[in-house]
Amino acid sequence: MIYKYIYLSIISISLVIGIVNYRILNIGGKILTAYLLSVLTTEILALIVFKTDNLLVYITGCSFQYALVLFYFNESFSNIKKRNLGLITAPLSIFIFFIITHFKGIPTRKIYEYLILMEGFFIISFCLMAYYYLLVKDMSTQILRVFDFWIVSLLFLFWSLSYFYWGFSGIIFHYKYHYVIYYFIWVVNCILYGGIGYILYSYKKGKLGTAE
Amino acid sequence: MGPQNNILPIILLSTSILFLFSTSLVLFFVVQKRKQYKHVIEKERLENAFKNQLLQTELEVQEQAFKYMSEEIHDNILQGMGSIKLQLHSILYDIRDEDLKNKITDSNDLLGKAINNLRNLSHSLNNSYVANVGLIEAIEKEISYINSTKQTKCSLRVKGNDYNLGAEKELLIFRIIQEAISNALKHGKPRSIDIALIYRPEKLNIKIKDDGAGFDTSIRNSDGIGLNNMSVRAKMLNGKLDIQSVKNSGTSIYLEVANDK
Structure with a gap:
């Protein structure tokens, strides 16, 4: 339980940083603050309100967070915004996903796993598109000082580390030492949300600028 | 398994x-x-x-x-x-x-x-005029020329023991001062212009201050050519040029040139 509280505290701190700096953040930073709020709400609901059967809470929360992440990409990178790829992909993929899973009669646990696999696939794809944009863009600032570079790298590394674990969490659950993997995922999650908080904090301090 | x-x-x-x-x-x-x-x-x-x-x-x-x-x-x-x-x-x-x-x-x-x-x-x-008469005398002549018009009071203050920076450097400094005075007279219509030369062993500090109209330093229009020329000359001197001005509060120009001799 202590791990859960540490995890919630990290998300809360990052969220507070986002809210405090909300006015000065760019649109991407604002969306990420909303993303943190969504993550915290989902976790609290799953922990307190729907303690016994919280898979539906996670499915709803994850879908919403996935949409927010794609919205972040859409608003932060011109190559994605030009065709509104983020805004189109998120609702369309979720819609198609739920239609297919509904008609195939897939159990809830599997829906959650497939949903995460789909999310991971699209988020990694969008990260690559964002990298492409950052790579071809002639910038007069150092890349390590670009806000969006850190966010994309954080999302990219997070998803590449947790993609298969989340996707096969149902199988891993039966494994003898599954808790080792869950601790690992816990650390990766903490790094993601703590990292977002730190990046939002650095943006406020003026250490980071945008890619535009 | x-x-x-x-x-x-x-x-x-x-x-x-x-x-x-x-x-x-x-x-x-x-x-x-x-x-x-x-x-x-x-x-x-x-x-x-x-x-x-x-x-x-x-x-x-x-x-x-x-x-x-x-x-x-x-x-x-x-x-x-x-x-x-x-x-x-x-x-x-x-x-x-x-x-x-x-x-x-x-x-x-x-x-x-x-x-x-x-x-x-x-x-x-x-x-070759500045090289012949020296920087201070050249500035004094310039000042007497402006004062003779009786529209603007121009003065020169020299602090420290003056030294020669070399003909080329002194000519560049003189041109910067001329440009500053010309800009002030043309755009600022000041009542007075004060020039100060502060000779320190390692560097020469020059201050040109007027009580004219001043200008917004963030806006550089076509008249900014004069300011650009000053910046380029300051660069050629390896000097530091700082222009401070507030609308209706005059302009101050600071130039710092190292004494390499």
């Missing part, structure tokens, strides 16, 4: 490969962007160097033009005017009409003043 145990090594391997791929990609990306950034900085540096070179050439051409004008004024116009003055003077002895005599005397005086002004102008345009 259950099926879940068989899939675990695959998951671990896949994750390791994916993570390795993403880490390599991020690292490759950072290295590429650093290279790109260095290239952009180098390009900017070369562009600036080219611009500076161009401006430097422009200033050199301008200096040549000044020299030519100065020589023309000195050798032709002043000579001619001097001859006219002599002629007028000689005519005076042949004229009996007192009224006409007075008119010629007045004209002769006016001509004398014009000759003096033109001589001053010829001196200040000549690039």
Whole structure:
């Protein structure tokens, strides 16, 4: 339980940083603050309100967070915004996903796993598109000082580390030492949300600028 | 061994490969962007160097033009005017009409003043003038020329023991001061302009302060050519130039030049 509280505290701190700096953040930073709020709400609901059967809470929360992440990409990178790829992909993929899973009669646990696999696939794809944009863009600032570079790298590394674990969490659950993997995922999650908080904090301090 | 145990090594391997791929990609990306950034900085540096070179050439051409004008004024116009003055003077002895005599005397005086002004102008345009008389005297002459118009009070303060910075540097400093005064008179309409030369063993600090209209330093229009020339000259001096101005509160120009001698 202590791990859960540490995890919630990290998300809360990052969220507070986002809210405090909300006015000065760019649109991407604002969306990420909303993303943190969504993550915290989902976790609290799953922990307190729907303690016994919280898979539906996670499915709803994850879908919403996935949409927010794609919205972040859409608003932060011109190559994605030009065709509104983020805004189109998120609702369309979720819609198609739920239609297919509904008609195939897939159990809830599997829906959650497939949903995460789909999310991971699209988020990694969008990260690559964002990298492409950052790579071809002639910038007069150092890349390590670009806000969006850190966010994309954080999302990219997070998803590449947790993609298969989340996707096969149902199988891993039966494994003898599954808790080792869950601790690992816990650390990766903490790094993601703590990292977002730190990046939002650095943006406020003026250490980071945008890619535009 | 259950099926879940068989899939675990695959998951671990896949994750390791994916993570390795993403880490390599991020690292490759950072290295590429650093290279790109260095290239952009180098390009900017070369562009600036080219611009500076161009401006430097422009200033050199301008200096040549000044020299030519100065020589023309000195050798032709002043000579001619001097001859006219002599002629007028000689005519005076042949004229009996007192009224006409007075008119010629007045004209002769006016001509004398014009000759003096033109001589001053010829001196200040000549690039060897500063080297000949020294920076302080050149500035004093410039000031006396401005004060003679009786519209703006101009003063010079010298602190410390003055030294020679070299003909080239002193000419550049003189041109910056001329530009600053000219800008102030043209745009600021000040009541007074104070110039201070503070000689320190390691550097010379110059302050040019006026109480004119001032301007918004964030807005540089076509009149900013003068300011640009000052910046380029300051760069050529390896000096530091700082222009501070607030609308309706005058302008202060600070120049710092190292004493390399």
